[in-house]
Amino acid sequence: MDFRLTEDQELLRRSVREFAETEIRPHVREWDEAQHFPTELVPKLASLGLLGIQFSEEYGGAAMSGIEYCICIEELARVDPAVALSVAAHNGLCSAHIAMFGTDAQKRTYLAPLARGEKIGAWGLTESTSGSDAAGMRTTAVRAGGCWVLNGSKAFTTHGRVGDVFVAMAVTDRTAGRKGISAFIIEKGTPGMTPGKKEDKLGMRASDTSEVLFESCRIPSDQLLGAEGEGFVHTMQVLDAGRIGIAALAVGLAQGAYEAALGYARERKAFGRTISQFQAIQWKLADNATRIEAARLLTYRAAYLKDRGHRTTLESAMAKLYASEIAVKAADDCVQIHGGYGFVKDYPAEKFFRDVMLTTIGEGTSEIQRLVIARQLLSR
Numbered sequence: 258m259d260f261r262l263t264e265d266q267e268l269l270r271r272s273v274r275e276f277a278e279t280e281i282r283p284h285v286r287e288w289d290e291a292q293h294f295p296t297e298l299v300p301k302l303a304s305l306g307l308l309g310i311q312f313s314e315e316y317g318g319a320a321m322s323g324i325e326y327c328i329c330i331e332e333l334a335r336v337d338p339a340v341a342l343s344v345a346a347h348n349g350l351c352s353a354h355i356a357m358f359g360t361d362a363q364k365r366t367y368l369a370p371l372a373r374g375e376k377i378g379a380w381g382l383t384e385s386t387s388g389s390d391a392a393g394m395r396t397t398a399v400r401a402g403g404c405w406v407l408n409g410s411k412a413f414t415t416h417g418r419v420g421d422v423f424v425a426m427a428v429t430d431r432t433a434g435r436k437g438i439s440a441f442i443i444e445k446g447t448p449g450m451t452p453g454k455k456e457d458k459l460g461m462r463a464s465d466t467s468e469v470l471f472e473s474c475r476i477p478s479d480q481l482l483g484a485e486g487e488g489f490v491h492t493m494q495v496l497d498a499g500r501i502g503i504a505a506l507a508v509g510l511a512q513g514a515y516e517a518a519l520g521y522a523r524e525r526k527a528f529g530r531t532i533s534q535f536q537a538i539q540w541k542l543a544d545n546a547t548r549i550e551a552a553r554l555l556t557y558r559a560a561y562l563k564d565r566g567h568r569t570t571l572e573s574a575m576a577k578l579y580a581s582e583i584a585v586k587a588a589d590d591c592v593q594i595h596g597g598y599g600f601v602k603d604y605p606a607e608k609f610f611r612d613v614m615l616t617t618i619g620e621g622t623s624e625i626q627r628l629v630i631a632r633q634l635l636s637r
């Protein structure tokens with residue numbers, strides 16, 4: 258085993274960090290307050306390869322490994338978790354689903370423009386009445402002539418309003434349960450598909466989230482993604498990989514919160530000394546630094562195994578569960594170490610505190626991760 262990153266990976270970390278510091282940090286508060294999705298950032302993200310991180314060069318991707326994907330997401334989340342969420346959803350959900358299960362023609366049509374940032378990806382599984390119980394979805398797709406006709410709606414879709422390429426899951430055979438769900442690619446502008454309500458969110462406000470509505474939305478039959486009836490099984494595989502990305506996001510967010518707390522503790526004085534000299538503060542810093550390293554190792558292990566072709570249902574769920582829960586603690590301690598200044602918007606603590614709650618919810622809640630882990634353990 259070798260726990261060190263390669264020189265190229267260290268270089269990647271430095272370049273994404275520098276990019277995040279110069280191109281993102283100055284705008285974090287403004288984008289958050291305005292709930293502004295930074296379209297102006299998209300070409301810059303693309304030029305660094307961050308919009309096609311893992312898919313092959315043949316389709317315009319940067320062909321990075323899973324560990325390198327984690328490094329990219331971590332470094333974005335360290336500065337702005339909302340940007341990291343958008344990059345993770347674009348790469349790890351929409352693009353990944355097409356890269357993993359699309360035909361060669363679908364990959365050629367969609368992946369290159371997604372990687373170049375000419376198109377933004379969105380992925381719709383959740384509905385207003387089915388999140389954790391995703392197979393309980395109501396959206397339907399029915400064959401009509403040479404087309405599929407979609408009816409229903411998706412909730413909480415990242416890039417539901419700004420997205421150009423949508424992958425959406427729909428019921429194609431109600432009698433077949435999970436095997437009656439299929440995936441489809443729908444392009445922005447297709448008649449019958451419209452964005453619904455834009456969500457006014459607690460955190461991750463610069464990442465666009467909205468409903469997507471389908472009303473007699475007719476798409477050509479070759480927009481079926483994967484075979485009919487395989488959509489749900491494929492979705493679970495997409496999520497096995499996607500959860501590693503959310504774990505990396507949580508690690509990066511926790512790192513950002515920890516660094517903010519450390520910096521503040523070194524400066525802030527009380528009782529004639531810096532608060533970093535109080536053991537109560539030192540223990541918080543020590544515990545967070547330790548938990549962040551543990552979460553990073555779990556996340557990289559899942560990515561390492563995925564890179565080698567292993568199924569990582571268990572490892573991805575463990576990494577996502579642990580990283581998101583320690584990130585909540587890191588953000589909480591960051592606010593506490595800042596005292597009253599942790600409660601106001603002049604410091605980054607309060608934003609980390611709001612953003613972090615998505616990490617224990619998105620791509621499967623902590624409760625669902627525990628369920629997945631337990632099922633895996635009991636099935637061995």
Ligand SMILES: Cc1cc2nc3c(=O)[nH]c(=O)nc-3n(C[C@H](O)[C@H](O)[C@H](O)COP(=O)(O)OP(=O)(O)OC[C@H]3O[C@@H](n4cnc5c(N)ncnc54)[C@H](O)[C@@H]3O)c2cc1C
Pocket residue numbers: 346350380381382383385386387388389390412413414415416458461466615618619620621622623624625628
């Ligand atoms: C900002 C944001 C972005 C998102 N982006 C996307 C996206 O791009 N695409 C997409 O498809 N979805 C997206 N989601 C949806 C997200 O994946 C769901 O919100 C999440 O899976 C939870 O589903 P739910 O909200 O319906 O909660 P519910 O499933 O209703 O859960 C409510 C509570 O019940 C618990 N619970 C449910 N079932 C069980 C059980 N069996 N055992 C124990 N506890 C249980 C849950 O853990 C939770 O605490 C996004 C959500 C947010 C907030």
